[in-house]
Amino acid sequence: MSRFSFKPLSENWCQTACELVTTDFEWNIQQLAFLHSSEKWINPCSSSLFSTKDNIDYVWRLDLRDEGQNIRIYLHRCKSASGKSPTNNPVHVTFAIIDKTRQELFKQVFFLLIPTSISVSSTIYLLNKNVIRESDCLQMDKSLIVYCKIELLIYKGTKSGVKAAEVSDLPFSEGDQLLRTQMEQLFESKALNDVTLDVNGRPFQAHKSILASKSKVFAAMFVHETKEKLSNHVQVDDIEPDVFQEVLRFIYTGRLSLETMDKMATGLLAAADKYLLDQLKTECENNLIRRISPESCLDLLLLTDQHPASHLKKLALDFFRRFPTEVMGTDSWKQAKQDNSTWLCDLMQRVLSPAS
Incomplete structure (x- = not known):
């Protein structure tokens, strides 16, 4: 096997930096009388806004909709305070219900790209009311905790035009x-x-x-x-x-x-x-x-x-x-x-x- 002899030059070397940022969010929903009805009972309700760590351009919201036999949770990307539109970055979204022992139940994972907006059908967490009632997923006060984890891959930029030795990760001159x-x-x-x-x-x-x-x-x-x-x-x-x-x-x-x-x-x-x-x-x-x-x-x-x-x-x-x-x-x-x-x-x- 020959030794790899390539030596980066300014015109044929670059470095692309990425960072995986994880955001965890819990939504505690109380007064769940609608779970005991097979008919549509409540109007859609929404969580508070939450943002991706250290990146205010990614702001999220969860919506709950009662559809009779089922309830659905939607993830929306909302307009950020900066008004900027993030580029298309791959995202993993994990939904689960947290029971009173802090276990994750009914976990579902989605993969999507983030355009300037997310269609409602992109991330739907579907739960059957009968399954919820028959499981032991409610809290001591009979509330429901919906857990959402967003794993976002953010591109930090590409460096080029310099030699590898000049961009080493040394904290000192x-x-x-x-x-x-x-x-x-x-x-x-x-x-x-x-x-x-x-x-x-x-x-x-x-x-x-x-x-x-x-x-x-x-x-x-x-x-x-x-x-x-x-x-x-x-x-x-x-x-x-x-x-x-x-x-x-x-x-x-x-x-x-x-x-x-x-x-x-x-x-x-x-x-x-x-x-x-x-x-x-x-x-x-x-x-x-x-x-x-x-x-x-x-x-x-x-x-x-x-x-x-x-x-x-x-x-x-x-x-x-x-x-x-x-x-x-x-x-x-x-x-x-x-x-x-x-x-x-x-x-x-x-x-x-x-x-x-």
Whole structure:
């Protein structure tokens, strides 16, 4: 087999970027007396508008129509606020009914292209009233939850006229990359260090100037005549040593691995809040938001009470309001009832208050 020897040139190389964007939407429909009638009972009704993440040109609406024996759900693309007409992009649409155990029932999948408008017949979710009545798909309050997932492939554009090496996905210029490499080497070697941080009995060597340049807390500590400045020693008792090591790595290099973030995000957020490391705190919030679940929801709410993170707290509260049964069925809930009942009562008051 001969080696592939093609080398891209400016006139014969290009790159097309695509992004798959997923939008999830739930429509809770109450007062379903019409399900018990085989005759057409209600006029068409519609959901609120919802949009595709980070793309306001794609705005959607669900419509329900009572046809006697059946009900039908239609998906419409509505006119966006920008007034732009999206290009033809392939879309997968998944419909299902969510039962009270959060299982998907009666799933149906459609594939379509999005022109300037969608005809009603393009996406029809058909449900038989008898099947609904005989199944266990209704919620505890006898309401019906229609779930719609839209997977939209968006073309981000094509680059050409440059060599492949010039469009590599590197976040740094050559100068920045060299500086980052040097900072990583300094972090590992601790050459010419001038301060020792004792973190729960584990010593870390560092440089006052670097710590002070990234953290206002360290800056105040080393600028004034504090005992830390005079002794070149800092005592840290409220952070785990492994977490503190990654905090130092971030201070020196501005980067952490995804594996580290997934493993230590809660501890890193607490440390970032203590030392006013805003960038690290934001990245921890984003990581925790991406992985929020019934098992982590309570822990995140407790964490954000101790270390303010308003966006994370709001999303955790919203998650609790949407999935109270799942959150209250976790071991964290049982433990909180035993160990932190007062906090739990305050939390329930916030959850039951109208979302702001």
